[in-house]
Amino acid sequence: MGYSVGQVSRLAGVTVRTLHHYDEIGLLSPGQRTASGYRRYTDSDLERLQHVLFYRELGFPLEEIAVILDDPGTDTLTHLRRQHELLSRRIDRLQEMAAAVERAMEANTMGISLTPEERFEIFGDFRPEEHEAEAEERWGGTEAFEQSRRRTAKMTKDDWKRFTDEAARTTEAFARAFTGGLPADSEVAMDLAEEHRAHLTRWCYDCTYEIHRGLGDMYVADPRFAANYEPLAPGLTQYIRDAIHANAGRAGA
Amino acid sequence: MGYSVGQVSRLAGVTVRTLHHYDEIGLLSPGQRTASGYRRYTDSDLERLQHVLFYRELGFPLEEIAVILDDPGTDTLTHLRRQHELLSRRIDRLQEMAAAVERAMEANTMGISLTPEERFEIFGDFRPEEHEAEAEERWGGTEAFEQSRRRTAKMTKDDWKRFTDEAARTTEAFARAFTGGLPADSEVAMDLAEEHRAHLTRWCYDCTYEIHRGLGDMYVADPRFAANYEPLAPGLTQYIRDAIHANAGRAGA
């Protein structure tokens, strides 16, 4: 009766050394020893080990695990509930990371290189002040930006594909209008600007005319965006910016 | 221009000491130093750091990360794709764990105590018995099989991970050689076969050229192995088998 170190190690998928170590530091000492000094693990030892491995998997230091498990106020069910909670949080975190990776892929294929802040927000080290300061400066208001962040965080890969495909089509239409000689304040160009605005509103945030104008200005100001448009036709960035302004003016804003 | 250690540490959410460490071990050395010896990190240093932190987050040892990042065959987009893949797998795993916790909670409230096997199947991603029964039948209790069983029995979860990751890299290299048009008896392919053999010897058993040849034959014969290789490139299984034979022939066996 009882399990030997080797048996436990195979069952739990840990090395014998690990079990020895847990015994040494008093995290998990086998309930009994044979006359010859062999460790014998009981069923409740196994349950404890299960919890140990669980918390370890989630990155808890062993010392802390000992404290958690030795707390007399928590029973098995409480542990399970806590474990479930921790898992859920972890899953959410990883899903956010996955979304961030998707955005990075998108940026990469568009040839945009991320700002340092964007680079590391993947890791969720929430740094509100600086980031919001920059967003404020760049977007002229944090509400739209936050809304964008919230929405795009939920987007799947397919969503991104549809999003960028739509954007690309609008951009190409702009390019055709531009090379075709249509002025930026022509019906066609302004309609395209309006389409662009609707596109953003649908996917990202409530894009007002004012915000849209700011966005257009930023397209010409920020070379990372300009780099996206200029290859299609030199001067296209400025053209889009002008069309956006004309459209905003037409709407009476 | 460039970022100081302090700036980078704040940006990335790591300590200065960590950056020093990465410099020491050559994982991430700043692009420049000032005249007075201060570290100056460039934008591409930041990108590298981002990838380092990502793989670290997923539990890769730093040394392995260096190998991954220094592989000239992989560009940023490939890394991002791989990261996304790894994240997805990780999420699946955690969701399985969450489901297992739910089952445990149910069992607990019903007053049922789990069997040892049930206890740890939460962590167990590998079920060796089926595979081993199969191997037994195939290999009929040969020396190599026994050796393999002994060694793999000692392997921890992380060992398995490293083992499969290594194997995956070799396979990918094979796929690149194959799609790149290199013949199965080319230097490159034979070297990969030798790498594969060394890999097996390191992890499982003393893989002689003769055993290796048999293994290669089995890969094409057994659809479960073929299913592993064919998705990467149709015909890859046969290619690997041929490379193994060529390599064995080169070694004079």
Add this chain to the structure above:
DNA sequence: TTTGACCCTCACGTAACGGGAGGCCGCACT
């Protein structure tokens, strides 16, 4: 009774940093 797997206890090694000590660097402030 021998043999091979399994177990024991030291005891040193390793990875990935943490946390100082002791000493330059640089710039704002007087």
Add this chain to the structure above:
DNA sequence: AGTGCGGCCTCCCGTTACGTGAGGGTCAAA
């Protein structure tokens, strides 16, 4: 021109969670 003061440098020892033998008992099958 001096003087803080924060930031940066290089050692260098400490820590966690084990890995990896060495050297030696234990036990069940042959």
